[in-house]
Amino acid sequence: MYTLDFALQILANGIVIGSVYVLVALGLTLIFGILGIVNFAHGEFYMLGAYFGITAAAIYGLSLFPLLLVGILGVVLVGLLSERLVFRPLAGGDMTSSIITSFGLAVALQNAALIAFGPQPKLLRTPWAQIPVEIGPVFMPLQRALIPVIALVLVVAVHVVLRHTWTGRSLRAMAQHGTLAQLYGVDVKRVAVVTFAVGAALAGGAGVLMSSVFLVQPTVGNMIALKAFTVVILGGMGNVYGAVSAGLFLGIAETFVAGYLTNTLRDIVGFALVVVVLLIRPQGLFGRAIDRA
């Protein structure tokens, strides 16, 4: 148990889980940082992505990449509808009411999924789940090993869009100073639509990827959303690069706690960290103090 090989295997598992946290948390932190919306239904985006993937696999027998596309597109559609129907009417109101409306949305989506897909847990099976990959002492199926790779590609894509396109610039301008950005001609509605599309796409993609590792049920989004919130807080709310570091950190910390201490503490680690961090460094582990509103 105390060999280096064991530690490396745990590290690899932690990176896999951490990269899923990164994807979900990235969308959440974008939506919070740019629009000031606390979206508790984000876990449901993840859950729906997983179900869209599983359903498409069952009907059309697609391989992983087309499935990923199906999951992402489906969830983007759900995300855009939510933005239009649920969050846009709230714009300009009390920010905390977004917490409650997103809770309402989460309840509605979860139970809609229960009706549509049934309560029994499902798992995504593609042929790649049978192909083993060995990197030194670390061992895992190809489908799982691809998760961090795909996550990296998606994160880099978001980075490029944010840094090097006009759309990305308008998103960052909104995050920095909404009123000023509007004065300079940034289209707020368009920014909200793009932000929700990106956020939903990342969560949906994460759902498809993770549905081969964890069983999928209509309630699976609850824990993922809460975990993503811990990541968002640890990384500094609205801080994109903080979310990436904190997501990997949480994934690795959890697998090490589960591997070396006890599995029962696994889920508690993150929340305990959050309370400590909020009390001592409210700007997050990786944030700067001036960013706090």
Place this chain on the structure above:
Amino acid sequence: MRAFLIAVAVLAALALLPLAVAGGYLLHVLVVIFIFVILAVGLDLVMGYCGQYSFAQGAFYGIGAYTAAILHRDLGFGFWQTLPSGIVAAGLFGLLLGIPSLRLSGHFLAITTIAFQTIVYLLLTQWTSFTGGQYGLPVPKVGALTLFGWELFRVETVRDFYFLALGCMAAAIGVAWRLAHSRIGRQWQAIQDDELLARAIGVDVTRGKLVAFVASAGLAGAAGVLLAHYLQGVSPDDFAIWTSATVVAMVLAGGRASIVGPILGAVLFTAMPEVLRSAQSYKLVIYGVVMILVVSFLPGGIVGLLRRERRA
């Protein structure tokens, strides 16, 4: 005075109701409503009056319920002992959660309370040796309530419990009303309106916020003890974050800082799933949609709507 008379009339009507209806089902729904009224009115103190968003009411509810269950298991406590113990235990945790509120506000505080709520829930589900895990713990019926050796009342049936819950709810509303309309209540509103100004005119903000959290948590603890004895057991899923969110929705939907609002909200959100029973599996979808609609289109809640009607 008029409000007081209406309250007395409604309570009297509720007290006489079991004479008129025979079915246990209506009484059961009302007992659940009474318990949620205590939760919502308690949350209104900290959220409506003091302006501190808390998504941890479900956790205090759970702490009250599990205190009753564990003290019964280990020390053989009856209702007269579990009720104050549950209130005190939840109040102490309320004090603990009040501390971050001194430094954080808005979203940051809301999310800290969510983290607290989640930790409590995870401990209830995972610390199996102490809390019974997913299976929960048994709690006895209230049985005979004695005072100084006199038997006051026997609580065996749903109907008996209905009277007990009604009494507890009336007491809780009374406590909340007194607090909200006393000096501390006005201090809470000053803190909510402008914390800096409140501090400048000499309001003890630290004390105000902590008292609000403790009072709110204590009421939730009482509701938890009631639930534990009513269901004759506790299990963690009654105290998940969804419960907290529902209680917040009750306060927002009814109308904050009004006492009456949270009561109406509790009635709305507890009765709705029952009314929608015929819709079967769609009921929770509708429930979620109603939650969204009420918060989006009724910013002042039901009470705000009624006030506007009266003015028009």
